[in-house]
Amino acid sequence: MKILVLVKQVPDTSEVKFNENGVMIREGLQSILNMFDQFAVEEALRIREKYGGEVSVMTLAPEQAKSALQKCLALGADKAYHISDRAFGGSDTLATSYALSLAIKKVGDFDLIMAGNQATDGDTGHIGPQVAQFLGIPHVSYVEKIENVEGDKVLVKSLLEDGYRMIEVKLPALLACIPPPNFEYSNPSMMGIVKAKNKPYVWLKADDIDGDKSRFGLNGSPTRVMKMYPPPKRSRGEVFTGNYNEAVKKIIDVLKEKKVIS
Amino acid sequence: MLDFTFTEEQEMIRESVRDFAQRKIAPIAMEMEKTKQIPEDVIQGMAELGLIAPTVSTKYGGQGFDAVTAGIIAEELSRADPTGSIPVFYLVQASWGHVFNKYGTEEAKQEILPNVTKGKWFLGIATTESDAGSDVLGTRTTIRKEGDHYIVNGEKMYISGVREAYTRGGGHITIAKQFPDRGAKGMTMFYLPLQQKGIIPTYVDDLGREGISTGGFTIDNVSIPKHYLVGEEGKGFYIVHEGYEYARGLIAVICAAAGLKSLERGEKYLKERKAFGLPLAKFEALQFRLAEHYTKLSFLRLGSYWALWTYDREGQKKATRFEVSKAIAMAKMFASEWSTQAIDEVMQWQGAFGYTRECTDQAAWRAIRSFAWAEGSKEIMRVIVARELLGKEYTAYK
Numbered sequence: 162m163k164i165l166v167l168v169k170q171v172p173d174t175s176e177v178k179f180n181e182n183g184v185m186i187r188e189g190l191q192s193i194l195n196m197f198d199q200f201a202v203e204e205a206l207r208i209r210e211k212y213g214g215e216v217s218v219m220t221l222a223p224e225q226a227k228s229a230l231q232k233c234l235a236l237g238a239d240k241a242y243h244i245s246d247r248a249f250g251g252s253d254t255l256a257t258s259y260a261l262s263l264a265i266k267k268v269g270d271f272d273l274i275m276a277g278n279q280a281t282d283g284d285t286g287h288i289g290p291q292v293a294q295f296l297g298i299p300h301v302s303y304v305e306k307i308e309n310v311e312g313d314k315v316l317v318k319s320l321l322e323d324g325y326r327m328i329e330v331k332l333p334a335l336l337a338c339i340p341p342p343n344f345e346y347s348n349p350s351m352m353g354i355v356k357a358k359n360k361p362y363v364w365l366k367a368d369d370i371d372g373d374k375s376r377f378g379l380n381g382s383p384t385r386v387m388k389m390y391p392p393p394k395r396s397r398g399e400v401f402t403g404n405y406n407e408a409v410k411k412i413i414d415v416l417k418e419k420k421v422i423s
Numbered sequence: 424m425l426d427f428t429f430t431e432e433q434e435m436i437r438e439s440v441r442d443f444a445q446r447k448i449a450p451i452a453m454e455m456e457k458t459k460q461i462p463e464d465v466i467q468g469m470a471e472l473g474l475i476a477p478t479v480s481t482k483y484g485g486q487g488f489d490a491v492t493a494g495i496i497a498e499e500l501s502r503a504d505p506t507g508s509i510p511v512f513y514l515v516q517a518s519w520g521h522v523f524n525k526y527g528t529e530e531a532k533q534e535i536l537p538n539v540t541k542g543k544w545f546l547g548i549a550t551t552e553s554d555a556g557s558d559v560l561g562t563r564t565t566i567r568k569e570g571d572h573y574i575v576n577g578e579k580m581y582i583s584g585v586r587e588a589y590t591r592g593g594g595h596i597t598i599a600k601q602f603p604d605r606g607a608k609g610m611t612m613f614y615l616p617l618q619q620k621g622i623i624p625t626y627v628d629d630l631g632r633e634g635i636s637t638g639g640f641t642i643d644n645v646s647i648p649k650h651y652l653v654g655e656e657g658k659g660f661y662i663v664h665e666g667y668e669y670a671r672g673l674i675a676v677i678c679a680a681a682g683l684k685s686l687e688r689g690e691k692y693l694k695e696r697k698a699f700g701l702p703l704a705k706f707e708a709l710q711f712r713l714a715e716h717y718t719k720l721s722f723l724r725l726g727s728y729w730a731l732w733t734y735d736r737e738g739q740k741k742a743t744r745f746e747v748s749k750a751i752a753m754a755k756m757f758a759s760e761w762s763t764q765a766i767d768e769v770m771q772w773q774g775a776f777g778y779t780r781e782c783t784d785q786a787a788w789r790a791i792r793s794f795a796w797a798e799g800s801k802e803i804m805r806v807i808v809a810r811e812l813l814g815k816e817y818t819a820y821k
């Protein structure tokens with residue numbers, strides 16, 4: 162089984178600060194591997210362990226994202242593809258997924274492509290499904306677990322708002338993955354880190370992937386970001402205190418008053 | 424010529440260890456003050472990442488890391504564990520694992536080291552006795568050859584990890600006198616498994632690093648197979664110093680890290696706590712102390728890495744044994760003192776709270792204080808540096 166995982170480096174937003182205009186202060190923020198992608202990589206490695214094969218990782222990003230790919234190799238991935246070229250600067254999700262799909266076609270036949278469901282910075286959740294569309298293969302989003310692989314089919318658990326569904330999908334396919342709430346990510350082992358530097362690391366330029374150059378980068382990006390602002394603060398809900406019976410009675414009164422119940 | 428950067432690989436190692444240590448160790452560290460042991464899942468997590476005796480060759484389950492890289496791991500563990508328990512658990516095994524890896528017999532290494540790196544056994548060092556610490560030649564424990572094995576008799580005291588080796592398995596690299604009339608050339612080192620007849624452990628109620636035991640053991644006619652010798656007969660005195668030096672370098676890093684981490688907690692407190700209508704951080708008298716301690720400890724940190732780097736250079740034949748001894752002794756000389764002074768200051772800033780057992784920094788103070796003695800006292804560090812400066816002929820005694 163040949164698996165490719167699409168990964169993105171994102172700013173570590175766990176300790177984000179905003180300036181007085183509500184714009185995120187990017188300075189001093191560390192860059193980390195998108196947690197959704199780390200989950201996808203770890204899930205891919207589990208599949209490899211069970212069914213054999215090879216796990217590759219790919220990113221489209223400036224040179225500094227090397228540390229994210231290196232981390233994937235240290236976690237156990239076999240090979241990395243790093244697409245980096247000025248021509249891709251300013252790509253929106255359409256241009257990004259177009260370029261990724263071209264690179265995927267170029268570098269090999271994968272049985273399974275995995276991605277994070279969303280990136281913690283851009284957070285559009287576009288890339289996975291769009292790449293699948295460009296490649297003409299099926300995709301499933303919100304994949305929390307790959308249950309089984311049999312022949313050319315995978316059985317996956319995909320989350321719904323109030324439950325989940327089990328979906329069988331024919332390979333090749335793309336799975337956009339989301340870590341379960343109890344996901345405990347792994348740290349790369351010392352051995353993994355040492356081995357990573359001898360694993361194949363392939364750089365790709367715009368010229369290396371065949372495609373319509375006018376669809377790369379800013380030129381190929383119809384989306385324009387007009388303005389970024391934090392959502393308006395919601396007022397705090399009312400908290401009913403006092404002993405249990407009193408509080409419940411007060412809540413019932415309010416609900417009646419608002420005609421939620423009668 | 425000067426380049427104060429770590430390699431890309433070392434940076435990745437730091438990042439991985441830091442994330443692990445902050446997630447898995449920092450939250451439980453203060454609990455060890457009460458439970459008196461390192462949680463098993465932490466030990467197993469360390470083993471899985473390859474953090475136990477990473478100085479051992481890959482052939483025996485280690486990582487083959489050099490001293491600087493071992494120092495990076497020590498630093499991150501120290502930043503996460505103010506009680507000093509896990510840093511001690513780490514540094515003893517990293518240092519003496521290195522020695523065992525270098526001087527142990529093939530048979531013994533295959534038998535023992537994989538169990539150590541997997542986190543099953545503990546590997547310690549036993550040189551100190553009730554009547555002999557700094558003066559290693561004053562050792563009273565004896566070893567004598569008998570047929571194809573050796574017989575050991577004596578007693579060791581103030582030894583780290585006695586309970587760990589006695590209950591988990593493993594043992595201590597031990598020094599004893601084999602040829603009493605040969606002075607420094609009469610000492611022999613060997614591996615002494617603690618789980619065997621003739622070994623009786625004792626424990627001391629020491630001040631800190633509560634998660635790991637300190638104790639001793641009597642050795643009553645214990646038989647040691649030939650392949651447990653660490654280095655040749657009569658070479659023990661020289662080999663033991665290589666191990667001490669490795670440990671001292673790591674200790675210096677650990678002291679710097681613990682002090683700097685304490686100052687970070689202190690900075691936060693200075694900004695939050697108000698007196699006379701102002702945050703404490705506004706008082707210059709306190710600012711100056713912060714600046715001084717931070718500067719001293721930052722130099723200590725640099726000096727420690729420089730000493731470990733010198734250690735690695737000896738392996739590359741670019742530094743002599745003497746240069747290493749001096750560099751390492753310089754790094755350790757003020758390590759405990761400067762670090763405990765900084766931590767003491769941070770306790771002071773916290774007012775009466777600083778004098779309670781709830782305060783994290785007092786645990787760090789008790790842990791770091793031990794390093795003014797452990798693996799060579801701060802006075803002995805001065806003896807070493809002076810000896811290297813003036814020449815052996817000016818040593819006051821033999």
Ligand SMILES: Cc1cc2nc3c(=O)[nH]c(=O)nc-3n(C[C@H](O)[C@H](O)[C@H](O)COP(=O)(O)OP(=O)(O)OC[C@H]3O[C@@H](n4cnc5c(N)ncnc54)[C@H](O)[C@@H]3O)c2cc1C
Pocket residue numbers: 167168169195197198219220221222250251252253254255257258261275276277278279280281282283284285286287288289382384385386
């Ligand atoms: C310099 C720069 C300029 C930009 N300019 C614009 C712009 O002008 N207009 C605009 O709309 N956006 C712009 N972007 C944002 C960029 O288009 C998105 O960050 C990107 O397309 C991914 O979208 P997302 O973050 O929402 O990822 P999602 O779609 O939420 O990510 C889902 C998953 O897709 C995969 N993935 C996402 N991105 C990559 C990647 N690069 N390589 C490999 N896998 C990936 C990962 O598996 C990820 O978990 C810019 C970004 C950069 C860095």
Ligand SMILES: Cc1cc2nc3c(=O)[nH]c(=O)nc-3n(C[C@H](O)[C@H](O)[C@H](O)COP(=O)(O)OP(=O)(O)OC[C@H]3O[C@@H](n4cnc5c(N)ncnc54)[C@H](O)[C@@H]3O)c2cc1C
Pocket residue numbers: 547548549550551552553554555556557558580581582583584629637793796797798799800801802803806
């Ligand atoms: C918590 C803890 C854990 C330890 N773990 C271990 C372990 O795992 N294995 C092990 O073998 N040992 C261990 N030790 C022992 C440690 O190595 C010794 O304490 C140290 O070597 C000093 O020996 P001593 O205690 O016998 O003091 P002594 O040698 O008796 O010295 C007493 C004092 O005199 C000073 N002094 C001695 N000689 C001179 C001199 N020439 N000039 C000036 N001052 C001098 C010393 O510095 C010291 O302050 C540990 C100690 C502690 C506190």
